[in-house]
Amino acid sequence: MAAKKVKELPYTLPEEFHVFGFSSDLLAWYDSQKRDLPWRINRDPYRVWVSEIMLQQTRVETVKPYYANFMEKFPTLGALAEAPEDEVLKAWEGLGYYSRARNLQAAAREVQARYGGIVPDTPEEIATLKGVGPYTAGAILSIAYEKPEPAVDGNVMRVFSRLLYLTDDIAKPATRIKIEHLVRQVIPAGRAGDFNQALMELGAMVCVPRSPQCLTCPVFDYCISRQEGVQEDLPIKGKAKPPRPVHLQVAVIMREGQVLINKRPETGLLAGMWEFPMVETDVSSPSAKQDILANGLYDRFAVEIEVLEPLGEVQHTFSHLHWSMQVWSCDWIAGNDLPPNAKFVSVDELDTYTFPMAHHKIREIMQQKSDLS
DNA sequence: AATCCGTGGGG
DNA sequence: TCCCCAAGGAT
Known part of the structure; x- marks a missing residue:
């Protein structure tokens, strides 16, 4: 029986990550440096869910006023489920990717009908909700329910590409799968939500796309691409077609x-x-x-x-x-x-x-x- | 896998 | 001005 050949190296983290406590160092930084954001007030699954949908492909500063208005108009999952669709779209006006709003409400109604108004807490169930893909599923499960699931977004792919000197094209779907395997190996027990947010926070605040602030990076010592001096050249990303x-x-x-x-x-x-x-x-x-x-x-x-x-x-x-x-x-x-x-x-x-x-x-x-x- | 789906900010 | 790209998902 011919076993399927799997590349070991790219899917396994360097031993130093475990021995020296990459996750602990990152979490310590996050605990002291994280931003105060409106969706971090508590871990209410509905609030987390709305924030994650709004934040898809959208900057934090852009989301803030929309989030405040949306939570005021639709404070609970029930309120969103019962609202007229036109009102939900109006609350989304100007944010873009309007199917997010339509899918979010459809999924809220689905949660009301099928799960008694409780956002499901298993990967299988939550993945069936409209508008909830691999990233959002992992984000809700880890942040709201403390499940040890990866939440790999653009930040995390950039951070890991640099940390491990990965030259995979992050525009390709397969690369996200690979990085999910890597992240899974370092999610600390009991702090999955903070850890996932810490990776994203690092990508947003320190390991930024251009001119990363390596001198203030809490995981400077682990970063292979910095040791090689190529951090500015990563991640590799294919160019989009012109409009x-x-x-x-x-x-x-x-x-x-x-x-x-x-x-x-x-x-x-x-x-x-x-x-x-x-x-x-x-x-x-x-x-x-x-x-x-x-x-x-x-x-x-x-x-x-x-x-x-x-x-x-x-x-x-x-x-x-x-x-x-x-x-x-x-x-x-x-x-x-x-x-x-x-x-x-x-x-x-x-x-x-x-x-x-x-x-x-x-x-x-x-x-x-x-x-x- | 490749394409469709919005908008605004920053270099 | 132009180009990148931002806490992605559906098909």
């Missing part, structure tokens, strides 16, 4: 002081968010953009409009897309049989709907125009 350009014509359609908006589909980009009607145009298309816009909106919303004048151009970049939006002021001509995802609302009422940042920029264009007139 794909998309050209859009946006219609600000007025009718008796009201403007037409529509709700985006429940899946995909900016799912469930409101927007001003728009149509994608091919750069090489010979047709006038005004005509493409009018025809496109007639097909989608059964409205006839007159395109009046250009209001300006708005640029907005996502991770994988770059929107170039030409904004047009339009008059409604005919068509009252709007599809259910579209409606005319007064300009004063717009704040009650949730718009992505790209469309907030369009609102600014509108505002400037109305200030002139």
Whole structure:
């Protein structure tokens, strides 16, 4: 029987880590230097959960005000489960990755229905919740329940890449698996939550992406890449593809002081968010953009409009897309049989709907125009 | 495995 | 200005 060949070295930590107490040294630093953050007030699983979802791909300073507002509006798991989805999206407006909010509420409802309102404390159960992946599962299990599970995020991958001089590409999924194996070997009994947070805190405060502060690092003595002088060259990370350009014509359609908006589909980009009607145009298309816009909106919303004048151009970049939006002021001509995802609302009422940042920029264009007139 | 999914800050 | 990238997950 041919045993599967496994590389021993990369999955096993140097003996010094155990002999000299890497985990103890890191924890001692964390105990004295950790930041006071709102989600560290207690270990309520719901509070930890919300913080971990908000912190996905999002900076601590950005999260702070959103977290405070969210916990005020939805103080308990039950409150979140019972809230209208639109209110949850509104509380997330501007944070990005809006599926996080929709998944979080869906998962809260799942916990209410299936687990009696108690966030599950096993890897198998918690991993089934929407929006809870390997990192978040480990974070909740360790921080809220003190389970010895790794929570490997970008910080931890950077820290371990430098500590052990790992040259694996941290953009590849396999690298996270490997580092989870390594972290698992040094999680101290009874302090899994603090240890995982200490690794992330180190990555955020000391072992930062550029110009790491090695002279103040509590685990300086363990760091192989520093001994080799290559800490600035780690971690290895493949480059992302540049955003794909998309050209859009946006219609600000007025009718008796009201403007037409529509709700985006429940899946995909900016799912469930409101927007001003728009149509994608091919750069090489010979047709006038005004005509493409009018025809496109007639097909989608059964409205006839007159395109009046250009209001300006708005640029907005996502991770994988770059929107170039030409904004047009339009008059409604005919068509009252709007599809259910579209409606005319007064300009004063717009704040009650949730718009992505790209469309907030369009609102600014509108505002400037109305200030002139 | 590769792609989709937002936004803002810092060098 | 441009580019990186930040307590990732779903498909």
